[in-house]
Amino acid sequence: MALDKQAETAKRQFKVVGTRPNRPDGIDKVTGRARFGADAVAPGMLTGRVLRSPHAHARIVKIDASRAAALSGVKAVVTRADFPEPPAHVADVLDNCMAGAKALYDGHAVAAVAAVSPAVARRALKLIEVEYEVLAHVTDVDEAMQPGAPVLHEGRTDETVPEGFSGNVISRCEFGHGDIEAGLAKADRVVERSFRTAATHQGYIEPHACLAQMGPDGQADLWCCTQGHYMVRNTCAAILGMEVGQLRVTASEIGGGFGGKTTVFLEPVALMLSKKAGRPVKMVMSREEVLRASGPTASTSIDVRIGMTKDGRITAGDAVLRYQGGAYPGSPVGMGSMSAFAPYDLENVRTVGFDVVSNRPKQAAYRAPGAPMAAFAVESVIDELAKSLGLDPLDVRIRNAAVEGTKSSYGPTYPAIGAKATFEAAKAHPHWSAPLGENQGRGVACGFWFNFGGDTCVTLNVNLDGTVSVSEGNPDIGGSRASMSMMAAEELGIPYEQVRTIIADTGSLGQNEVTDGSRVTFAVGLATIEAARQAIRVMCARAAKIWGIDEDAVVWEDGAAKPAGPNAGQFPPMSLAEIAAVASNTGGPIAGHCEVNAEGAGVSFATHIVDTEVDPETGAVKILRYTVIQDAGKAVHPDYVEGQFQGGAVQGIGWALNEEYIYGEDGRLQNPGFLDYRVPVASDLPMIDTVILEIPNPGHPYGVRGVGETSIVPPLAAVANAVSAAAGVRLTDLPMSPPKVQAAIQAARG
């Protein structure tokens, strides 16, 4: 859809947008009142618990739950046999929530119980007897691709995959243009390297939790922490064979997601338990369950070849990306392949991606899914080329930057974009020229993310006293309610404090896409602005009616209707509150709404600079200084834009240095807890400096671009480039844990 007068964007003087008001849910969250997934209770509530496979790969021969069902206090037992045959589009989702013929990874759900207390539920799980036939397993991406590897699913390979791979290779994709070999032939130097990245977890602090209640009439209510309660409703209804309208889902406050809460794990099971028990069932994952059996990201193996001339022009870029996405098809290798070279204007570019399954939990989205690993590989090679040719890595990037009109490496031609602006801002930033000490190194890297829009509904009600209520359907994961209230206030010309935004349940609005793809401030913002414009049209019409003039002769300025044209000055302006107060007499309640499939989410770019110090004896890496430069299009609430920059950067630092899924020979996860799966803590880090660039997105009335994801794309490469500079040896294997860094230094010293 196209909103009118979008071009006005750039020059507009904002009153509310761009300020930093307090968020509306702030007090609830600092006082402990906010209700998250695990904070809900219902009368007569039971506790649900899941029995999980201890095997990485096993045929489920038999499940005998009779002793569990007979235990006093157990009200329901559920296995796969309780679920109807699912429609194809949710078959894998159901199989992941409750295993069918085979358990495909350590932690895969095989049965569940609902009982009167957690203690009884725990005892009941021990009484369920599962007979497994243990099968050979594979958890490494390169091994999983080899002919002869244990195959998870027979017959899932599609026609894009050439001969010579195991049945775990599901599909192959290819992007690019030009002639790679001809391009490489023109290069003064070609660097070819292989990279590996470990699987990481989003690491949201709130484990998955839900409270389900299904009645004998088939109507159900579900409360859960999710990035998309409409997705939960549609998926659960399909899995349970329900009509969508019979299931109402309410999103709790959500304690982090980063992509990991864009699918279902417990919810269909809780609904089935509740259906069988006839009572509400609450389920909460333990941290161990979160790590073993929710949706971490892919581990990868990537080869990159890039050619460059002496003066820094890239002549060709070529990459092969292999992503294992766990037990079911759908790793983010496509987005990795599309984004790998996206910041650059290249004549010859090609990426080939392989989607691979292995005996690990099915990956879920993780902030810019697929892109950080690809950027790690490509940005490392560009760094190496620049340094080996004696060029400034930022000059090289400026030289090759994609600009408006560039045909991107993945197909589309770019409109106005901020790639070059972030490079130039990085070059000009004092951080880039600050002195470094011994064993210290500086790294820089760029990142790209597509950003998304999608189905969105917003309703804006003008209340009798002139306050405004906005209902939207996207869980607020980092302050988005504030941004919606700000955009509504901006458009209506009223103070921010007069607008309150809530997240409506699935019965109250039409379909909304998940809070993902950095879409909320863009798409929900766009719909909020349009809903406000619609309400303004209604209010102008009401004023015209009161004044007895033509509707077209009324304009909206500074929160009030004013007569215009020949009637200008004839009547005093009527404020929103004054119009609202008499709405009942002028035609009834006043509202605006917008239902849209939002298009035009502008792509975004970021450049990160980082200084590290490496201890050559231990291989330990310290982050000394970090600067994020990113294009936000228009920062609606700069505090929360900075927060997204900082949070993404730090997650990327964790990915680069500490975080890693470690599987043993037995195919079991060795580190399912925050002690051994170590995310960055406050003492690991310096302040994270931010620079917000604003290159307006032509697709949004205020120029907004999504900002949530791009910030995790550059850090893997930026940190690797910095560590490589400090250590004097190129690091190509993430995470760069102390033993790996130390070994690389030793090997380089010979």
Place this chain on the structure above:
Amino acid sequence: MSQIHVTTKINGDETEFLCEPEDTLLDVLRDRLGLTGAKEGCGTGDCGACSVTVDDRLVCSCLMLGAEAEGREIATIEGMADGEVLHPLQRKFIEHAALQCGICTPGILVAAKSLLENNPDPSEEEARYWLAGNLCRCTGYDKIIRAVMDAAAEMRGEIANDPDDSLRRAS
């Protein structure tokens, strides 16, 4: 299995409860007393989301048994504000946007309050090390540390409470 009767003080109020011998203090607070401000992020002492103080000592309530609360004084996030008046840390967290999702916030506030009671004038590094047991996955800690340092300064009386702080920072 017989339940244990416990008499304790929570946020200044005399409180009695019955609990199972294996119930953690966190289980008791959340499931028996309805004090869900403390969160369970891990249950193993690694995330700090369950932080409370027991006789003014900062503890992970997931690592302490409910029965051990007998005769103690427990303080949780629910007792941090004085009625309608927020504690300076709470106010500064909102003003500095020191929370995104907010799940870590109660634990971090309890821990930060404990820091400032022990050390009213911490260096940034001291604040970072004190809070190293509280994971936040959203913010990268930058705004959290700023909020703590700013609250500490205000509580020491170094900076007058400035209601226009957020506006000033916007310009």
